[in-house]
Amino acid sequence: MNILKDFLLxxxxxxxxxxxxxxxxxxxxxxxxxxxxxxxxxxxxxxxLCMYFPVYFSSDYHVDIRVIPLLLGxxxxxxxxxxxxxxxxVGFRIFKxxxxxxxxxxxxxxxxxxxxxxxxxxxxxxxxxxxxVISLALLVFYSFTGLTTETIVRGETYAEAFRIHALHTVVxxxxxxxxxxxxxxxxxxxxxxxxxxTEAKDAEIAFLRSQIKPHFLYNALNxxxxxxxxxxxxxxxxILDLSKYLRxxxxxxxxxxxxxxxxxxxxxxxxxxxEQARFGARLNVEYDIxxxxxxxxxxxxxxxQPLVENAIRHGLMSNIQGGTVRISVHQGEGGSIxxxxxxxxxxxxxxxxxxxLKPEGSRKGIGLWNINQRFGFYYGNGLQVESSKGxxxxxxxxxxxxxxxxxxxxxGNHRGR
Numbered sequence: 001m002n003i004l005k006d007f008l009l010x011x012x013x014x015x016x017x018x019x020x021x022x023x024x025x026x027x028x029x030x031x032x033x034x035x036x037x038x039x040x041x042x043x044x045x046x047x048x049l050c051m052y053f054p055v056y057f058s059s060d061y062h063v064d065i066r067v068i069p070l071l072l073g074x075x076x077x078x079x080x081x082x083x084x085x086x087x088x089x090v091g092f093r094i095f096k097x098x099x100x101x102x103x104x105x106x107x108x109x110x111x112x113x114x115x116x117x118x119x120x121x122x123x124x125x126x127x128x129x130x131x132x133v134i135s136l137a138l139l140v141f142y143s144f145t146g147l148t149t150e151t152i153v154r155g156e157t158y159a160e161a162f163r164i165h166a167l168h169t170v171v172x173x174x175x176x177x178x179x180x181x182x183x184x185x186x187x188x189x190x191x192x193x194x195x196x197x198t199e200a201k202d203a204e205i206a207f208l209r210s211q212i213k214p215h216f217l218y219n220a221l222n223x224x225x226x227x228x229x230x231x232x233x234x235x236x237x238x239i240l241d242l243s244k245y246l247r248x249x250x251x252x253x254x255x256x257x258x259x260x261x262x263x264x265x266x267x268x269x270x271x272x273x274x275e276q277a278r279f280g281a282r283l284n285v286e287y288d289i290x291x292x293x294x295x296x297x298x299x300x301x302x303x304x305q306p307l308v309e310n311a312i313r314h315g316l317m318s319n320i321q322g323g324t325v326r327i328s329v330h331q332g333e334g335g336s337i338x339x340x341x342x343x344x345x346x347x348x349x350x351x352x353x354x355x356x357l358k359p360e361g362s363r364k365g366i367g368l369w370n371i372n373q374r375f376g377f378y379y380g381n382g383l384q385v386e387s388s389k390g391x392x393x394x395x396x397x398x399x400x401x402x403x404x405x406x407x408x409x410x411x412g413n414h415r416g417r
Contacts, residue, residue: 040081043073044088051092063168067142068175071116071135072183075124079117086113100153107149112142128184135180136173143169197377223277238277241270261329261337262295264304268327271305275312282322283312290330297337299399300378303371307341307395310368315345315393323392332398342394348387357385368395 046069054064066089074082086109093102116138123134147161154161162169220242227235245267276283308325316323328340348356356368372382375397387393 036077036080039073039077040084043069043077043081043085047073047085047088048092051089051096063165065168065172065175067139067172068179071138071142071176072179074113074116075120075131075135075138076183078120082113082117082120103153104146104149107153108142108146111149112145115141128181128188131184132177132180135176139172139176143172219278220274223274227277234277238274241273244270245274258298259301260295261293261297261299264299264301265289265295265329267305268308271309272312272325279312279317279322283316284322284324286324286326288326288328288330293329293331293337297399300374303374303397304339304341306371307368311341311343311345311393311395315343315347318346337399338396339398340394340396342392344392347389347391347393349389353385353387357383371397 047066050064050066050069070082070085070089073085089109090106093105096102119134119138123131126134143165147158147165150156150161151158220238224235224238224242227238272283272285276285304327308327311325316325323344326340326342328338328342330338332338357372358369368383368385376382379398379400381398381400384396385393386396
């Protein structure tokens with residue numbers, strides 16, 4: 001009975017470590033690129049705990065279920081994790097003292113680990129049911145190798161070795177079956193959650209792109225009509241700007257893709273040209289673009305233009321005299337890219353500033369809450385809004401350098417479809 005209790009203690013330790021990681025840290029590790037490192041540490045700790053609290057069959061003979069975290073670590077973490085766990089096991093046995101158990105452990109790992117790492121390529125490509133079969137087959141192979149090395153080192157027969165390890169083998173197979181099935185279930189839930197988040201962001205972008213307000217189109221067409229007689233050249237350019245603006249806004253085929261800084265600036269320029277034709281001298285625009293900035297830098301679509309639209313409509317045009325919008329794009333320290341949209345319009349107080357970034361708050365700002373949420377999803381940080389009543393408003397967001405590469409790959413993949 002004490003033997004079964006010891007096995008249950010080891011199972012509880014391994015379960016706690018594995019599922020604490022899966023529930024609280026797996027998604028963050030995958031995004032940050034530290035998944036293999038975290039898996040190595042997690043399964044390494046599980047291995048050490050199993051070996052530190054073994055199951056004693058007699059005063060000089062004990063076993064443990066270290067094979068469970070060893071297999072899971074190698075299959076899910078890769079060859080780096082597998083080698084790390086192998087070295088950790090051998091190192092712990094050396095620390096505890098070189099005895100017959102050290103030799104059986106070392107020989108078992110020497111013959112088993114190459115097979116486990118080779119089988120991993122099939123494990124990764126397989127569906128859930130086949131993963132269970134592969135993992136169980138590897139456990140049986142590992143157990144058979146362990147029994148063989150034990151009969152050689154200890155001089156026992158297969159019957160004697162199997163009799164001693166029968167309960168150990170049954171517990172190991174049951175535990176591995178449980179852990180693989182549960183691990184696959186948790187990972188499936190995480191993948192579904194990621195997919196749902198992505199689809200939700202795509203739906204938000206679709207909503208933004210559909211928000212071409214009728215009065216904006218009406219005013220733009222009126223401005224073009226007024227220019228047709230006296231300034232036909234300017235009217236033609238304005239039609240081209242409106243066409244560019246509408247084409248970008250209605251381009252649902254690129255719904256799931258990223259745009260680039262250059263394309264977003266072109267959209268901003270087209271929008272500003274239309275609004276300047278309407279408001280004339282009341283609307284001034286200043287650009288402060290880093291001359292060394294790469295225009296192909298990928299960014300989520302419709303993030304800069306709505307900020308400029310918000311600054312013009314709710315910042316400047318609330319004043320009779322209008323004002324100036326300043327658009328800045330600069331590369332900061334460490335390779336990060338900083339965007340800023342600033343106006344010298346009516347501004348707002350602290351309560352209003354906090355309200356516009358709340359999901360249930362006022363919709364006076366055009367897409368500010370949406371943009372803030374999307375930046376939090378992609379980059380882990382949102383918009384910074386600075387405003388003073390009667391002075392103006394400044395909205396800033398930053399793309400960290402460490403995340404541009406992954407976003408760039410995503411953009412390239414979508415554009416290639």
